[in-house]
Amino acid sequence: MKNVIQVKNIKIGEGIPKICVSMVGRTTEELIEEASYLQELEADIVEWRADFYDHVEDMQVVKETLAELRFILEEKPLVFTFRSLKEGGKKQVSPSYYVALNKAVVETRLVDLIDVELFNDEKDVATLIKAAHAHNIRVIISNHDFDKTPPKEDIISRLRRAQELGGDLPKIAVMPNSSADVLTLLDATVTMNEKYADRPIITMAMAGKGVVSRLSGEIFGSAVTFGAVKTASAPGQVAINELRQTLNVIHRHL
DSSP, rough: OOOEEEETTETTSSSOEEEEEEOOOSSHHHHHHHHHHHTTTTEEEEEEEEGOEEEEEEOHHHHHHHHHHHHHTSOOOOEEEEEEEGTTTBOOOHHHHHHHHHHHHHTOOOOOOEEEETOOOHHHHHHHHHHHHHOOOOOEEEEESSOOOOHHHHHHHHHHHHHHTTTTEEEEEEOSSSSHHHHHHHHHHHIIIIIOOOSSSSSOOTTGGHHHHOHHHHHHEEEEEEEEEOOSSSSOOOOOOHHHHHHHHHHHTT
């Protein structure tokens, strides 16, 4: 039986897929405005995409801004993510700073989850998982391919590796170049979910062709989907109100 991940009052891996929306402000003022707006929406989880933030390389400013965002968002689960350039992010930092930044964030205990990229040095991944878990913070182990959809076996292999490393939520996002690629992602999701996963997983195909994967997680086995508010953080994200309506329609018919 799969574990359900409890994050504050949200149970990930049970019922309707949970909706996560991203804050992508470049300044503290923009982030505060986003957080205030998101607090009123029906998002289950909020992600701070810190690679968009102009001051992300000033750790003290990051921690001060994080405290302001936590105060505004109150009990909403909060994910801290620095997405690297190679995986579709806006900035690149050194591996040592990436580790130091994420460790500093978990030590504040102001977030509920961090996102750690699978294809970092394995020792760095292990360090961050250990640090997060020591502070009762969950870890998404993620991989993003913005060029293509890997073969089914590779998708499953990456998700299984994320699970083996101790990630609480293995995640993969791929770029479909054909309708068949979307089927590959969905097929891999079903197989991983039914045969190998002992915890919730997150999968998606990006861009327009992949939209169905963001809507059908309850059928195929993806526990979280990412929606858009004003600015999408990845191609193919659906507006949160449309996403919620569609997820509810699917759920009622299952």
